[in-house]
Amino acid sequence: xxxxxxxxxxxxxxxxxxxxxxxxxxxxxxxxxxxxxxxxxxxxxxxxxxxxxxxxxxxxxxxxxxxxxxxxxxxxxxxxxxxxxxxxxxxxxxxxxxxxxxxxxxxxxxxxxxxxxxxxxxxxxxxxxxxxxxxxxxxxxxxxxxxxxxxxxxxxxxxxxxxxxxxxxxxxxxxxxxxxxxxxxxxxxxxxxxxxxxxxxxxxxxxxxxxxxxxxxxxxxxxxxxxxxxxxxxxxxxxxxx
Amino acid sequence: xxxxxxxxxxxxxxxxxxxxxxxxxxxxxxxxxxxxxxxxxxxxxxxxxxxxxxxxxxxxxxxxxxxxxxxxxxxxxxxxxxxxxxxxxxxxxxxxxxxxxxxxxxxxxxxxxxxxxxxxxxxxxxxxxxxxxxxxxxxxxxxxxxxxxxxxxxxxxxxxxxxxxxxxxxxxxxxxxxxxxxxxxxxxxxxxxxxxxxxxxxxxxxxxxxxxxxxxxxxxxxxxxxxxxxxxxxxxxxxxxxxxxxxxxxxxxxxxxxxxxxxxxxxxxxxxxxxxxxxxxxxxxxxxxxxxxxxxxxxxxxxxxxxxxxxxxxxxxxxxxxxxxxxxxxxxxxxxxxxxxxxxxxxxxxxxxxxxxxxxxxxxxxxxxxxxxxxxxxxxxxxxxxxxxxxxxxxxxxxxxxxxxxxxxxxxxxxxxxxxxxxxxx
Numbered sequence: 001x002x003x004x005x006x007x008x009x010x011x012x013x014x015x016x017x018x019x020x021x022x023x024x025x026x027x028x029x030x031x032x033x034x035x036x037x038x039x040x041x042x043x044x045x046x047x048x049x050x051x052x053x054x055x056x057x058x059x060x061x062x063x064x065x066x067x068x069x070x071x072x073x074x075x076x077x078x079x080x081x082x083x084x085x086x087x088x089x090x091x092x093x094x095x096x097x098x099x100x101x102x103x104x105x106x107x108x109x110x111x112x113x114x115x116x117x118x119x120x121x122x123x124x125x126x127x128x129x130x131x132x133x134x135x136x137x138x139x140x141x142x143x144x145x146x147x148x149x150x151x152x153x154x155x156x157x158x159x160x161x162x163x164x165x166x167x168x169x170x171x172x173x174x175x176x177x178x179x180x181x182x183x184x185x186x187x188x189x190x191x192x193x194x195x196x197x198x199x200x201x202x203x204x205x206x207x208x209x210x211x212x213x214x215x216x217x218x219x220x221x222x223x224x225x226x227x228x229x230x231x232x233x234x235x236x237x238x239x240x241x242x
Numbered sequence: 243x244x245x246x247x248x249x250x251x252x253x254x255x256x257x258x259x260x261x262x263x264x265x266x267x268x269x270x271x272x273x274x275x276x277x278x279x280x281x282x283x284x285x286x287x288x289x290x291x292x293x294x295x296x297x298x299x300x301x302x303x304x305x306x307x308x309x310x311x312x313x314x315x316x317x318x319x320x321x322x323x324x325x326x327x328x329x330x331x332x333x334x335x336x337x338x339x340x341x342x343x344x345x346x347x348x349x350x351x352x353x354x355x356x357x358x359x360x361x362x363x364x365x366x367x368x369x370x371x372x373x374x375x376x377x378x379x380x381x382x383x384x385x386x387x388x389x390x391x392x393x394x395x396x397x398x399x400x401x402x403x404x405x406x407x408x409x410x411x412x413x414x415x416x417x418x419x420x421x422x423x424x425x426x427x428x429x430x431x432x433x434x435x436x437x438x439x440x441x442x443x444x445x446x447x448x449x450x451x452x453x454x455x456x457x458x459x460x461x462x463x464x465x466x467x468x469x470x471x472x473x474x475x476x477x478x479x480x481x482x483x484x485x486x487x488x489x490x491x492x493x494x495x496x497x498x499x500x501x502x503x504x505x506x507x508x509x510x511x512x513x514x515x516x517x518x519x520x521x522x523x524x525x526x527x528x529x530x531x532x533x534x535x536x537x538x539x540x541x542x543x544x545x546x547x548x549x550x551x552x553x554x555x556x557x558x559x560x561x562x563x564x565x566x567x568x569x570x571x572x573x574x575x576x577x578x579x580x581x582x583x584x585x586x587x588x589x590x591x592x593x594x595x596x597x598x599x600x601x602x603x604x605x606x607x608x609x610x611x612x613x614x615x616x617x618x619x620x621x622x623x624x625x626x627x628x629x630x631x632x633x634x635x636x637x638x639x640x641x642x643x644x645x646x647x648x649x650x651x652x653x654x655x656x657x658x659x660x661x662x663x664x665x666x667x668x
Contacts, residue, residue, distance in 0.1 A: 051620045054612050079622035091617040095635020104631055105622035133635070133642075134617075150621060 003029045003066050003082065005158045005190060010061035012042075012049040018059065019045040021215035029157055030188040032181075032204050036195060037212030038234045043194045044088060046212075047162040051075055051085040065157060080106070082157030086147040086164055093134040098146065101134055107153050119152040120145070124175045140167035148176055152183070158190040159183070165200040177203030201226045211237045259413075262311040263384055269313065270386075275360045279369045279383035286376050298526055298555040298587065299495055304469065309441040311384055312411040315341040321435055323463070323655055324406055330648050331431070332401025335389060340414040342389040351397030352428075355390045363419055363447040363477055372445075375499075377471040381445040385417035391430070395423030395451065402429040402648055407444065409436040409464070418446040422454035422482075429457040429645060437468030437493070446474040450482035452506065457485050457643055461652060464492035466521060473499045480506030480535065487640045489652070490517040490525055491659055499528040504538035504569075511540045516640045518656075519552030519584065520663045529558040531573075533566040533599075544575040545636045548584035549663045557589040560603070564595045575605040578633065581666045626665070634660050 005027050012020040020042045027033045037043055049056045050063060052075035063070045070078045093101075099116065103109050120127040125145040135143050144164055151159055161180070165173055181204060183189040193200060201209070201223075209226055211219040211234070218237045219225065228236065267276045288306065289296040315338035320328070328334045335354055336344040345354035360382065362371040372378030393399055407416050414437075420430060432446065442464060450456055456476075464470055470493035476484040490496045502511040517525040525548070531540040544556050560571045577586035588605040610632050618628035637656045641649045 052616070053620075054616055074625070075616055075619035076622060076624050076628075079620055084622075085620055087617075091613060093614045093617060093632070093635070095637070095639040096618070096631045097638070100631055101618060101621060101623060104618070104624070104627040133639070154621060 002188070003157050003190070005192070006062070006064045007050075008062045010046070010049065010063065011059040012045050013057045013059055014045055014055065019215055020049065023061070023212075023215065024217060025192075025210065027158075027190055027192065027208070029190040030184050031207040032184060032191045032193065033208045033210065034193045034195065034201060034204065034206040035210045035212050036229060038196060041212045042215040043196070043212055044162055047085055047088070047160050047194055050078075050083060050160055052078060079154075079156070084151060084154055084156035084159045086144075086151055086159060086161045088162040088166065090135045090143040090147050092136045094136055096134050097132075098130045098134055098150065102150065102153055105154060112153070115153060116149060119149040122152065122175065122179050123148045124172055125149060141169065141172055144168055145172065145176065148179055152179065155187050156189065158192060161191065161193045163195055164193065165195055165197050170199075173199065174203055180204060198226065198230055213237055258307040259309050259311070262413075266311045266313055266384060270358070272358050272360060275367070276383045279360075279379055282369055282373065283376060283379045283383060286379065289376055295528070295557075298524060298553065299497065300524055303494075308439065309413040310411065311413050312339050315339045315343055316410040318408070318410050318436075320406070320408070323651075324408070324433065324435060326651055327404055327431065327433060327648075328406065330402065330651065331404035332399065333403045335391065335403070335405045337389060337405060337407045337416050337418075339409060339411045340384075340416040341386045349399065349401075349403070351394045351426075352399060352403065353392040353394070355392070356387045357390055359388050363421070363449045364475070368445070372473070375473065377443050378445055378473050381415045381417060381443050384413075385415040385445065388417045388419055390419045390421070393422045393426040393428050396425045397423070398426070399428040402431055402645060405430065405432045407432065407434045409434070409440050409442050409468070412440045414440065414442050416444045418444070419449070420446070420456070420458075421449045422451055422456055424451040425453045426451065427455040430459070431648065432458070432460045434462045434464055434470070437464035437470065439467045440465070440469070442468050442470045442472075442493075444472045446472075448474070448476040448484060450476065450478050450484055452479045453481045454479070455483045455485075458487070459641070459644060460486070460488045460498075462488075462490045462492055462496065462498070463655070466492060466494060466523065468493040469495050471495075471497045474501065476502040476511060478502060478504050478506065478509040478511055478538075481508040482506065483510045483512075485512045485643055486514070487643065488513070488515040489637060489640055489656070490515075490527070491656070493523065495524050495526070497526040497528070499530075501530040501532070502540065503532045504535050504540060504566075506535045507537055509535050509538045513540070513542045514640045515544045515546075516636055517546040517554060518637070518659065518663065519546070519548035519554055520550050521552060522550070523552040525552070525554040527554070527556045531558075531560050531571060533560070533562045533569045533571060536565065536567045537569065538566060539570045540572070542573045545577075545639070546586070547578040547580055547633050547636060548586055549580035549665060551581070551583045553585045555587040555589070556605070557591070558603075559591045559593060560601060561593045562596050562599050562601065566596050567598045568600075569596065570600045572601070573603040577607045578636065579607065579609060580633070581664065629665055630660065633665065
C-alpha cells in the first residue's frame with residue numbers, strides 16, 4: 001500500500017536563527033527524492049527537525065505520513081510511524097549494542113544476528129564491528145554503513161539519509177546505493193537523500209531532485225536537473241534575500 | 243579484677259566480636275603477629291564520620307557485635323550464577339568465609355597456595371602497610387591465611403581464573419595476592435556473593451612483573467544487608483599493564499578502595515569502577531593512583547547510577563612523584579541520578595610534584611545524555627527502554643575487556659538486577 005510523506009511550510013529555528021523558512025515537499029513510498037544544496041542551505045536542519053532532535057525548534061508547518069501529523073509526536077512515535085533518519089555523523093552510544101537497540105526498537109529477534117550479518121555484507125561492512133557498542137570505535141565510513149544496516153532491519157516507510165555519501169569511498173558508495181535502491185522494490189521504501197555531492201545521483205536513480213537554498217526549495221525537477229547542477233553548480237538557483 | 247581490666251580496653255558493644263576475634267587469633271599458628279594487628283585495631287578503634295574518609299558511611303547503623311568471627315568455613319552450595327561463572331573458568335579457587343577451601347585443578351604455569359604470611363607485596367607487614375585503614379588492619383589480624391595465585395614468567399593463561407568468594411557466616415576476612423611474573427598474562431575474576439547481615443572485608447594485592455598484563459574483574463554481588471569494606475592495591479612494574487574493572491551491585495554499605503602504584507617506567511593502569519545504587523544503599527568508591535615510574539599511564543573511569551534513596555561518593559587521588567616525567571594520568575567520573583531522592587558526590591584530587599606530565603580530570607553528576615537518548619528514540623526505541631539500555635550500558639562498558647562468554651554472563655546478571663530498579667528521570 002502506498003504511503004505519502006507531506007512536508008508543508010516547515011520553519012525551523014536553530015540557536016535562535018531561522019534556518020528553514022517554509023520548506024515544502026511531497027513524496028510517495030517507492031520514490032527516490034534527492035535534496036541538494038550548498039553548505040548552510042538548511043539540509044541537515046531538515047533531517048534533524050523531522051526526527052525531533054532536541055536542539056531544533058519547529059516554528060510552524062506540518063509533516064505528515066499519510067494523515068498522521070508527526071510534529072506532535074515523540075521521536076519514538078515518529079520512528080514507529082515509519083520515519084528513519086540515517087545521520088551524517090552517527091552518534092556513539094557507549095554500552096549499547098546494535099542488536100539490543102534493534103530489538104528494543106521492535107525488530108523481530110528471530111535470526112536477527114544472521115540478518116544483521118547479511119545486511120552488513122550487502123554494504124561491505126565487516127560484520128564484527130556490529131558486536132561493538134553503537135558507533136563506538138567505528139571509522140566514519142563504517143558508521144555510515146552501520147546506519148544502513150539498521151535501515152535494512154528497521155524497514156522504514158521513509159528514510160531520510162543525511163549526507164550518507166560523505167566519508168564513503170566509491171566502492172562503498174556503490175554498495176550503499178544498491179542497497180537503498182533495492183529497498184524501494186523490497187518494501188517500497190521512500191528515500192529522501194540529502195547531499196551536496198553529485199556522485200550519489202549517479203548511483204541512485206532519483207524520481208525528483210530538489211534544490212534547497214536559504215531554507216526553501218527553489219527548484220524541483222527530474223534527473224535533468226542534475227545535469228544543470230553538474231554544468232553550472234548552484235549559482236543559477238541562488239536566491240537573494242529580497 | 244581481671245574482668246575490670248578487660249572492659250577498660252574493649253567497650254561493651256564490641257564484646258561479642260572481640261571475643262570471637264581473640265578466640266580465633268589464639269588458634270592460629272602466627273598468633274603473636276595477629277595479636278599485634280588486633281592491638282593496633284583496638285588502639286585505633288572504629289572510625290567515625292568525623293573522619294573525612296568515613297564521612298559518607300552510615301556508621302551510626304554499624305554495630306560490630308552483630309558479627310562473629312568464624313573459626314572454620316561453613317558449607318553451602320553455589321548460587322546458579324556462581325556455578326555458571328565456574329563453568330567458564332580454566333581454574334576456580336574457592337574461598338568460603340575467608341578460608342580458601344579449594345585451590346582448584348592444576349593449570350599449567352599457575353601455582354595456587356594458601357600461606358600463613360603477614361607480608362604485604364609492598365614489602366612490609368600488612369599492619370604497617372595499612373596502618374591508617376582500620377578495616378585493613380582487622381583483615382591483617384583475622385584473615386585465616388593468604389590465598390596466593392602465581393603465574394609464572396612468560397606464561398599466557400588463556401582461560402579465565404575465577405576466585406569465588408562466598409560469605410555464609412556473619413564475618414569474613416579474605417586475603418588474596420596475585421603475582422604475575424615477567425611477561426605473563428592472565429584474566430582473573432574475583433567474585434563475591436552471600437554476606438547476609440555480614441561484615442565482608444576482602445584485601446587483595448596484585449604484583450605485576452615487567453611487561454606482565456593482568457585483566458582483572460571484581461564483581462561484587464553481596465546481599466543488600468552486607469557491610470562490604472574492600473581494598474585492592476596493584477603494584478605495576480616496567481611496561482606492565484593492569485586493567486581492572488570493579489563492579490559493585492550488592493551490600494548495604496559498599497566501600498571499595500582501589501589503589502595502584504605505577505612503579506616502573508612505561509607501566510600502565512586502567513581502572514574502571516561502576517556501581518548501581520538502590521534502596522538506601524551507600525556506594526563509597528575510593529581510588530589512589532600513585533605514579534613514580536616515568537612515562538607511566540593511568541586511566542580511570544568511574545561511572546555509576548543511583549536510584550531510590552541511595553547515595554554514592556567517588557573520591558579519587560592522582561599522585562605524581564618528582565621524576566615521573568611524561569606521565570599521563572586521567573580521571574573521569576560520571577554519576578547518573580535515577581531518582582530525585584538519590585544523591586552522588588564526586589571528589590577528584592590531584593597531587594603533582596613533576597612538571598612534565600599530562601594530567602586531567604572531569605566529573606559530572608546528572609541525568610542521561612539527551613542526544614544519545616534521542617538517537618535511540620529516533621530508531622523507534624521507547625523512552626523507558628532507551629534509558630534502561632543506556633543505564634545497563636554503564637555496566638556493559640565496564641565489562642568490555644572481558645572474554646565475550648564471560649561478559650555475556652555478567653551482563654545478563656546485571657540486566658536482571660536492573661530490571662528490579664525503579665528509574666525516575668527528571
